Amino acid sequence: MRSTRHRTIRTGITATAAVTLVLSASLAASAAAPHSRDGATGAAAPAEAAALTWSDEFDGPAGSAPDAASWNHETGGGGWGNNELQVYTDSRDNSALDGNGNLVITARSDGNGGYTSARLTTKGKVQPKFGRLEARIKIPRGQGIWPAFWMLGGQFPGTPWPDAGEIDIMENVGYEPHLVHGTLHGPGYSGGNGITGQYMHPQGWSFADDFHTFAIDWQPGSITWSVDGVAYQTFTSANTNGNPWVYDQPFFFILNVAVGGNWPGYPDGSTQFPQQMVVDYVRVYDSQL
Numbered sequence: 001m002r003s004t005r006h007r008t009i010r011t012g013i014t015a016t017a018a019v020t021l022v023l024s025a026s027l028a029a030s031a032a033a034p035h036s037r038d039g040a041t042g043a044a045a046p047a048e049a050a051a052l053t054w055s056d057e058f059d060g061p062a063g064s065a066p067d068a069a070s071w072n073h074e075t076g077g078g079g080w081g082n083n084e085l086q087v088y089t090d091s092r093d094n095s096a097l098d099g100n101g102n103l104v105i106t107a108r109s110d111g112n113g114g115y116t117s118a119r120l121t122t123k124g125k126v127q128p129k130f131g132r133l134e135a136r137i138k139i140p141r142g143q144g145i146w147p148a149f150w151m152l153g154g155q156f157p158g159t160p161w162p163d164a165g166e167i168d169i170m171e172n173v174g175y176e177p178h179l180v181h182g183t184l185h186g187p188g189y190s191g192g193n194g195i196t197g198q199y200m201h202p203q204g205w206s207f208a209d210d211f212h213t214f215a216i217d218w219q220p221g222s223i224t225w226s227v228d229g230v231a232y233q234t235f236t237s238a239n240t241n242g243n244p245w246v247y248d249q250p251f252f253f254i255l256n257v258a259v260g261g262n263w264p265g266y267p268d269g270s271t272q273f274p275q276q277m278v279v280d281y282v283r284v285y286d287s288q289l
Contacts, residue, residue, distance in 0.1 A: 050132055050285035057281045062099025063092055070126050074119045084146075085260035085267075086117040094118040102278045107145065107257045109273035119256035127154045127250035132285040133169065134215030135255075140275035141208035144267035145174040146258040147277045149214055154250035162190035165246035167223065170214035173264035174271070177206035180214065182225035184235055188243030195240065197225070197233040211280060220248050255279060 056070055073090035086107060088094075095118035098104050107117040139147045148171045153164030166185035183196035201207055217224040217231075224234040237245035257277045260266040267273075 053131065053284045053286045054126055054128070055281055055283040056103075057101060058097050058103040058279065059101050060097040060099070062097060064097045065090075065092065066095060066097065066103055066120060070122055071120045072123055072125070074121060080258070080261075082258070082261040082263070084258045085113075085144075086115040086258055088119040088256070089116050090118070091116070095120060098278070102280055103255070105147075105255060105257050105277045105279070107140065107259050107273065107275045109267075115259040115267075115273075117257045117259060119254065121152075121255075122253045123152075123154075124252070126284075127252045128284045129248075129250040130218050130220065130286075132215060132217050133253075133283070134213055134285075135169070135282045136211050136213045136280035137170070138211045138278040138280075139170075139172050139208050140174075140257060140277050141177060141206060142174045142267065142271040142275055144260050144264055144271055145275050146261055146264040147172055148254070148256055148258070149282075150254050151251040152254065153246060154252055161185070163187045163244075163246065165249070165251070166190075166194075167216065167218075167247065167251060168194075168196075169216050169225070170227075172207060175265065177208060178204050180207055180212075180227060182216075182233060184223070184239075184247070186240065186244060186246045189240060195235050199225070199227045199230075199232040211278070218247070221245060223247060253282060255282075 056067060058066070060067075073088070073095070075088050075090055077087035079085075093106065093108065094116050095103065095105050103120075105118045105120070107115060109115055133151075135149050137147075137149060149169045150171065151167040151169065152161070153159065153166070156164035162185045166183075168181065168183040168185070171181045171183070172179065178201045179198050181196060181198045183194040185191070185194045189195050213228050215226045217226070222234060222236045224231050226232065255277070257275065258264070
């Protein structure tokens, strides 16, 4: 349990007027081997066994913006409820395609204690419900750097956080380069009391050294997390200790790189800028064979 970690979701999201894509296929029972919290692991079902429902492969010219049909930019500073330092922008300096099939989110320092980065969401545009959701990502590194691939309930902000629900598919804090975290935040279990677990790199290496695939297999009443096809935890409605399970509804994606905050701490003399999170793809499979 990460008692010092607290995520308060800033409520300034602007929903883009668009038809919500709701992906509501039921996950087959064999899609992932259940995993207990005692450290046992099982192989997640291969994505190739499922039907691809939606994806962004980030193909496009170098320097171009991510596809506006799928992605919104959230902008601004103010700490984002976690005493973070960065200001999120919609500048190509902070988020752009690299021309090689990747989205690159770049955290930059101005050299005077200020930082910029990007935070992209699919709010109102792509909001899956159930299925296999995954992204292949090479995360950044360094003290005070906080990359994340996560989701919020599609009713947010009309339904406030944490009642709307949050699914953290992957989070990393720079002082733990060999660990990634998967967490649920909901009513009665949020912030430092989220339902959480972690996965260690099999060789104990930094996750920033290479690309890795971070995924959830999601069905009514159950979510299983995996890294590179290895399932490391399953949480079900039984894990909420009588509090509401709020995950049987559409959620939208968020990709961001924060700088500083209550959980990761702050950059120091060892932290090098710029830092980049490179995203090869984000995919949604409906798990129908």
